[in-house]
Structure formats: structure tokens, C-alpha cells
Amino acid sequence: MSESQGGDSPPVIDGAFARWLAGRAGQLLMEVRAEVGHDDPAALKAAGDKRAHDFLMSELARLRPADAVLSEEQQDARGVLAGGGTRLDAARVWIIDPVDGTREFSEEGRADWAVHVALWSADCHHPSRLAAGAVALPAQHRVIATDHPPAYPPLPVASATGGRLRLAASRSRPPAFLSALAEEIDAELVPMGSAGAKIAAVISGEVDAYVHAGGQYEWDSAAPVAVATATGLHASRVDGSALEYNGADPRLPDLVVCRKDLAPRLLSALRGHLRVP
Numbered sequence: 001m002s003e004s005q006g007g008d009s010p011p012v013i014d015g016a017f018a019r020w021l022a023g024r025a026g027q028l029l030m031e032v033r034a035e036v037g038h039d040d041p042a043a044l045k046a047a048g049d050k051r052a053h054d055f056l057m058s059e060l061a062r063l064r065p066a067d068a069v070l071s072e073e074q075q076d077a078r079g080v081l082a083g084g085g086t087r088l089d090a091a092r093v094w095i096i097d098p099v100d101g102t103r104e105f106s107e108e109g110r111a112d113w114a115v116h117v118a119l120w121s122a123d124c125h126h127p128s129r130l131a132a133g134a135v136a137l138p139a140q141h142r143v144i145a146t147d148h149p150p151a152y153p154p155l156p157v158a159s160a161t162g163g164r165l166r167l168a169a170s171r172s173r174p175p176a177f178l179s180a181l182a183e184e185i186d187a188e189l190v191p192m193g194s195a196g197a198k199i200a201a202v203i204s205g206e207v208d209a210y211v212h213a214g215g216q217y218e219w220d221s222a223a224p225v226a227v228a229t230a231t232g233l234h235a236s237r238v239d240g241s242a243l244e245y246n247g248a249d250p251r252l253p254d255l256v257v258c259r260k261d262l263a264p265r266l267l268s269a270l271r272g273h274l275r276v277p
């Protein structure tokens with residue numbers, strides 16, 4: 001059931017639970033799209049955000065009551081949890097983005113938007129401490145998750161035949177240096193919405209890498225980074241340092257996700273574009 005929406009009853013194992021939760025929120029978002037329509041994009045965005053957020057929050061409260069949650073709508077690290085303490089004292093924190101690629105969600109025909117559900121655990125040995133994660137891509141009819149990580153991506157045809165690399169980039173806010181970087185490594189830019197959809201495109205081998213800088217938050221990348229890492233891909237800050245989650249400040253402004261073979265070349269090229277303090 002690795003690409004399915006999950007079964008009917010909520011799974012006990014966290015990775016399968018993340019898949020179940022993200023898949024169900026995705027189904028709700030498809031219903032919202034059908035009900036509200038695309039005539040008023042702002043109304044559709046607001047309705048989708050609310051329906052998916054309310055569903056994720058109520059299911060997490062019902063099925064994982066002892067865990068904390070970090071989401072776009074609930075990011076205050078100092079907010080006291082039901083059992084006492086704050087998110088920063090919690091052993092387990094769900095990092096969720098009810099709709100990633102909100103703009104694309106509101107645009108008719110676009111499939112580059114996602115639901116993100118990740119679990120940060122103080123006990124996890126990986127530097128990111130992401131113990132589980134799922135990315136639902138409802139309009140692509142798939143959910144990818146850490147319980148059954150997707151296979152390591154094949155070389156995209158262009159790369160395998162010596163053609164240009166393909167770099168996924170934000171449609172609206174690509175890093176200022178990206179065009180120069182792409183030229184330097186002979187890559188073409190592939191504009192796409194949603195961090196989750198872009199990382200899913202790296203995982204499937206549709207593109208070679210996703211590079212972002214200039215602003216983003218933990219919920220934009222936690223779930224897809226959990227899946228990419230479980231798949232065996234490289235995921236780091238653009239300076240090569242580790243991605244860390246559940247910080248007091250949820251800003252996590254940059255990242256690069258790519259195949260392991262490409263990481264040294266991409267990080268070396270990126271170094272030339274980073275401002276050294």
C-alpha cells in the first residue's frame with residue numbers, strides 16, 4: 001500500500017499513521033476544491049486551509065493526545081501544552097502544513113500542492129530528528145511516506161544521456177542566485193509550486209534537484225525531507241549543514257535536496273553564491 005491513501009482505521013505505527021492522516025486531509029482538500037470551485041481563489045485557499053488544518057488538529061488531539069504540534073496556524077513555541085510544558089520541552093512534535101502550495105491549490109488544473117505531516121522525536125538519531133513523515137499529493141493521486149519509502153530515483157533521461165540537469169524552483173520566489181547557478185552547472189530551471197511537490201519530483205526522478213533560499217518555514221520542508229532522507233537522497237541547508245527541526249524560531253530559510261551523486265557538485269557551486277558573513 002506504499003502509494004495508497006492508507007486503510008480505514010488509524011494505524012498505530014507513526015509512519016503509517018502519518019500516511020493515513022496526510023491522505024485523508026488530501027481527500028478533504030479534493031472535496032473542498034470540488035465544492036468551492038476556482039472562481040474566488042482567496043475563498044478556496046481559506047476554505048482548504050481551514051478544513052485540512054481543523055481535520056489534522058482534531059485527529060492529532062484524538063489519536064496522539066500527548067504529542068505537541070507545530071503548524072503554520074500554531075507556531076508559538078511558548079504556548080503551554082495540555083499536559084504542561086511547551087513544544088520545546090516535548091519529546092514528540094508533529095510538524096504539519098495543511099496545504100503546501102496554497103497558491104497552486106487554488107489554481108484550476110494544477111497538481112503541485114501537498115499536505116505535509118512529519119514527526120520530530122527527541123529520541124531520533126538522525127540530525128534532523130525526523131522520525132516519520134508523509135506527503136500527500138492529492139491531485140497526483142499519491143501519498144509518499146517513510147513507512148514504505150519510495151525507491152531511490154533513477155537518473156532522469158536527460159542526465160543519463162549527458163543532457164542538462166533539471167532544477168526544480170519556486171514559481172513565485174526563486175532564490176536570486178538560481179539563474180546564475182543553473183547557468184554555471186548547465187541546468188534548466190523547472191518552475192513548480194509547493195516544496196512538497198518539488199521534493200516529490202526529486203524523489204520520482206522527474207527533476208535532479210530542488211534548491212531554495214530566501215525564506216521558508218519548518219513545516220514547508222519537514223515531511224518531504226523525512227521522506228527524501230528515508231529514500232536515501234541528500235537533504236541539507238544550502239551551505240551543506242544539517243537541517244534541524246523544532247527550533248524556537250520555526251524559520252528554515254533554505255535547503256537543497258538531490259541525489260547523493262550530485263550533492264558534492266551542487267554544494268560546491270552553491271558555495272560560490274552564498275554570502276560569507
Ligand SMILES: Nc1ncnc2c1ncn2[C@@H]1O[C@H](COP(=O)(O)O)[C@@H](OP(=O)(O)O)[C@H]1O
Nearest residue numbers: 099100101102170173193194195214215216220
Ligand atoms: N521567501 C519565502 N518566505 C517565506 N515562505 C516562503 C518563501 N518562499 C517560499 N515559501 C513557502 O514555501 C512553500 C513553497 O513555496 P513555493 O511554492 O514558492 O516553492 C510555500 O508554502 P505555503 O504554500 O504553505 O505557504 C511558500 O509560502
Ligand SMILES: [Mg+2]
Nearest residue numbers: 097100101220
Ligand atoms: Mg508550506
